[in-house]
Amino acid sequence: xxxxxxxKPQGLxxxxxxxxxxxxxxxxxxxxxxxxxxxxxxxxxxxLLVDITGIEELRQIREEGEWVRIGAGxxxxxxxxxxxxxxxxxxxxxxxxxxxxxxxxHMGTLIGNVVSAQPAADGAIPLMALEAExxxxxxxxxxxxxxxxxxxxxxxxxxxxxxxxxxxxRFRKPGGYGETGFFRMARRKALALPIxxxxxxxxxxxxxSLIEKARIALGPVxxxxxxxxxxxxxLESSGISHENLLEACWIASEEANPRTSxxxxxxxxxxxxxxxxxxxxxGILDEIRKTK
Amino acid sequence: xxxRINVNGNWMERETRPDRLLVDFLREDLGLTGTKKGCExxxxxxxxxxxxxxxxxxxxxxxxxxxxxxxxxxxxxxxxNKLHPIQQAFWEEGAVQCGYCTPGMLLSAKALLDENxxxxxxxxxxxxxxxxxxxxxxxxxxxxxxxxxxKMEKERR
Numbered sequence: 278x279x280x281x282x283x284x285k286p287q288g289l290x291x292x293x294x295x296x297x298x299x300x301x302x303x304x305x306x307x308x309x310x311x312x313x314x315x316x317x318x319x320x321x322x323x324x325l326l327v328d329i330t331g332i333e334e335l336r337q338i339r340e341e342g343e344w345v346r347i348g349a350g351x352x353x354x355x356x357x358x359x360x361x362x363x364x365x366x367x368x369x370x371x372x373x374x375x376x377x378x379x380x381x382x383h384m385g386t387l388i389g390n391v392v393s394a395q396p397a398a399d400g401a402i403p404l405m406a407l408e409a410e411x412x413x414x415x416x417x418x419x420x421x422x423x424x425x426x427x428x429x430x431x432x433x434x435x436x437x438x439x440x441x442x443x444x445x446x447r448f449r450k451p452g453g454y455g456e457t458g459f460f461r462m463a464r465r466k467a468l469a470l471p472i473x474x475x476x477x478x479x480x481x482x483x484x485x486s487l488i489e490k491a492r493i494a495l496g497p498v499x500x501x502x503x504x505x506x507x508x509x510x511x512l513e514s515s516g517i518s519h520e521n522l523l524e525a526c527w528i529a530s531e532e533a534n535p536r537t538s539x540x541x542x543x544x545x546x547x548x549x550x551x552x553x554x555x556x557x558x559x560g561i562l563d564e565i566r567k568t569k
Numbered sequence: 570x571x572x573r574i575n576v577n578g579n580w581m582e583r584e585t586r587p588d589r590l591l592v593d594f595l596r597e598d599l600g601l602t603g604t605k606k607g608c609e610x611x612x613x614x615x616x617x618x619x620x621x622x623x624x625x626x627x628x629x630x631x632x633x634x635x636x637x638x639x640x641x642x643x644x645x646x647x648x649x650n651k652l653h654p655i656q657q658a659f660w661e662e663g664a665v666q667c668g669y670c671t672p673g674m675l676l677s678a679k680a681l682l683d684e685n686x687x688x689x690x691x692x693x694x695x696x697x698x699x700x701x702x703x704x705x706x707x708x709x710x711x712x713x714x715x716x717x718x719x720k721m722e723k724e725r726r
Contacts, residue, residue, distance in 0.1 A: 378699025
């Protein structure tokens with residue numbers, strides 16, 4: 278017996294009530310692509326599964342002024358194909374389009390990708406560069422939480438899936454002279470965890486000669502998705518030249534602290550941080566100059 | 570609990586356990602053993618079915634999650650004794666060896682062609698990227714899907 282009861286409520290309030298009644302023995306399920314293998318292996322136990330994918334209000338991608346909002350029932354496939362996301366958050370469309378396999382992308386949700394708290398999740402890494410926020414609801418009320426605060430450690434979220442639901446996430450559109458990009462290295466193009474992935478957001482000033490804001494997220498180079506803050510600060514304080522970009526990538530590589538694993542050694546991964554970041558930063562700058 | 574699903578055009582209702590997986594519901598409760606069980610953790614694609622128009626892995630779907638959904642399994646592809654053009658092409662092009670991945674491959678191919686009737690080689694490869702085959706080396710499968718696409722395109726004209 279993997280679980281005893283399964284409920285698929287149509288409203289958020291009903292879902293919260295079910296979780297409250299289960300008093301810690303319930304658990305939120307969305308796409309189930311991470312949770313089902315964990316339940317099968319008994320790495321996670323639950324008596325009641327509360328399926329939130331039947332809740333209509335959580336199934337939407339919406340533009341609201343300067344924000345884009347994505348509900349908890351939205352799958353990676355839906356994010357990757359959405360015209361608003363492709364326009365406003367290219368890195369997120371690219372990342373979500375490379376998660377797992379077509380089948381996994383049709384099932385797994387972007388917010389599930391966040392709550393699973395893996396350090397190199399292809400959906401969460403671009404969200405880090407977009408500085409996304411999560412709306413966490415429970416029976417006690419709701420709060421907005423910075424994405425970074427959702428991580429407690431390797432595979433551990435600060436969101437308590439036995440009592441809380443991440444109803445949606447939001448991020449500001451890069452707008453103006455802003456653009457994002459994503460890269461991923463893996464042994465094959467599907468069903469292979471990344472050797473290294475990363476997302477970058479660059480926002481230029483009106484003259485398009487200075488980087489006003491830089492956001493760099495990398496995985497798996499720490500226990501959680503990692504923001505290269507020193508490299509970001511360097512980019513924001515120096516002009517755009519080949520030497521400065523190289524220096525920023527070198528700083529990011531120094532900041533990164535990857536492990537040696539079956540998929541790649543620590544030194545190889547650090548080297549690849551430099552190569553991929555430079556490529557992606559230059560690509561973003563070209564894109565901004567070409568189209569904006 | 571009762572689970573009611575439209576499988577290959579027919580509404581089927583069975584009393585089953587709340588933790589029944591869709592793949593077991595199909596194979597054990599309905600006796601439709603065309604859908605295969607491979608890795609049982611979402612890596613191999615052998616259990617691929619089409620659920621409300623999209624390919625999913627039936628080993629990771631609780632049967633009750635699919636309540637009220639429309640499902641297509643490999644048993645629903647042929648019409649009587651007439652193979653679906655994709656099945657016909659797999660047969661003629663030698664895209665089947667041991668056959669274990671074939672039902673999943675066929676459904677991934679069908680979902681692709683339903684949406685994109687004339688895919689390029691890269692699009693075919695992406696569409697079947699979640700289906701592992703340890704026999705063919707994939708080239709004959711890719712070829713078969715292209716042949717099927719051309720045939721179906723001709724039939725439509």
